[in-house]
Amino acid sequence: MPARPEGQATMVSLALLTEASDAAIVAEGVSRIFGPLRAIDRLSVVIPRGVIYGLLGPSGSGKTTFLRMVVGALRPSEGRLLIFGTPMPDRKIAARIGYMPQSPALYPDLTLRENLAFFGAVYRVPRQQLEHRIDELATDLDLLAWLDHPLYRFSTGMLQRASLAIALLHEPDLLVLDEPTIGLDPLLRRVLWQRFRTLASAGTTLLISTHSMDEAERCDLLGFLRNGRLLASDTPAALRAATGQESLEDAFLVLAGQPILPVEPAR
Numbered sequence: 079m080p081a082r083p084e085g086q087a088t089m090v091s092l093a094l095l096t097e098a099s100d101a102a103i104v105a106e107g108v109s110r111i112f113g114p115l116r117a118i119d120r121l122s123v124v125i126p127r128g129v130i131y132g133l134l135g136p137s138g139s140g141k142t143t144f145l146r147m148v149v150g151a152l153r154p155s156e157g158r159l160l161i162f163g164t165p166m167p168d169r170k171i172a173a174r175i176g177y178m179p180q181s182p183a184l185y186p187d188l189t190l191r192e193n194l195a196f197f198g199a200v201y202r203v204p205r206q207q208l209e210h211r212i213d214e215l216a217t218d219l220d221l222l223a224w225l226d227h228p229l230y231r232f233s234t235g236m237l238q239r240a241s242l243a244i245a246l247l248h249e250p251d252l253l254v255l256d257e258p259t260i261g262l263d264p265l266l267r268r269v270l271w272q273r274f275r276t277l278a279s280a281g282t283t284l285l286i287s288t289h290s291m292d293e294a295e296r297c298d299l300l301g302f303l304r305n306g307r308l309l310a311s312d313t314p315a316a317l318r319a320a321t322g323q324e325s326l327e328d329a330f331l332v333l334a335g336q337p338i339l340p341v342e343p344a345r
């Protein structure tokens with residue numbers, strides 16, 4: 079009875095095709111090779127639009143390398159990487175992406191307003207919109223009182239928010255954030271995550287790298303990365319269920335083939 083299985087196969091591949099063609103990010107066997115090192119090793123994933131996708135992995139697992147390929151700053155050594163259906167790197171698509179690198183790339187001697195105006199010109203935000211956008215972002219990110227102060231006077235948390243404001247300036251469709259809340263206090267983390275959720279609800283796709291299990295729990299979808307390989311990619315609940323673990327940390331260890339050591343009771 080070949081007709082039915084064939085029909086089913088067609089339906090499945092059509093479903094995959096539709097999912098992929100509509101996706102924000104499609105990676106097909108993407109690698110990035112530095113000399114003898116495969117920093118990203120044949121990574122395949124489909125990330126739909128309007129979700130928060132977390133990339134979780136230990137230091138050196140390849141998170142930043144993957145993010146840099148997504149924003150077009152690095153070329154894949156192998157495979158295909160499509161953003162909104164277009165192979166990267168591509169200038170037009172890059173203009174639809176907001177990137178917040180791990181260390182804020184800002185001008186410390188300029189005021190926040192001057193930094194925002196500079197990047198606004200780089201992103202070609204129309205002049206008549208720019209002033210309004212600067213005020214809006216400074217209000218949303220609680221930086222209004224600091225708009226005319228130079229950045230060298232800003233705390234770490236304020237710099238993180240300034241960096242996020244710059245990534246959001248041109249209202250990107252895809253926001254790529256490299257450990258955006260590292261070193262921030264819990265209240266500020268919560269504020270930023272509320273902001274991320276609002277953006278996703280409005281249709282923005284967010285790709286966020288993190289070390290933190292607590293943040294991983296807040297993502298719609300999660301990819302576990304280790305030694306450049308994507309070990310699994312699913313919802314946090316599905317990853318826990320598939321591994322039979324209660325915590326994402328233990329789910330990660332199971333998928334990484336590492337032993338789960340008992341936690342020492344507090345003294």
Ligand SMILES: Nc1ncnc2c1ncn2[C@@H]1O[C@H](COP(=O)(O)OP(=O)(O)OP(=O)(O)O)[C@@H](O)[C@H]1O
Pocket residue numbers: 112115117135136137138139140141142143144
């Ligand atoms: N330009 C480069 N040249 C050579 N090796 C590189 C380069 N960029 C990254 N690597 C190596 O690739 C591997 C992955 O690095 P990457 O920065 O992507 O990891 P990461 O998961 O983001 O780490 P962290 O959480 O510490 O930021 C590391 O071994 C790193 O040393």
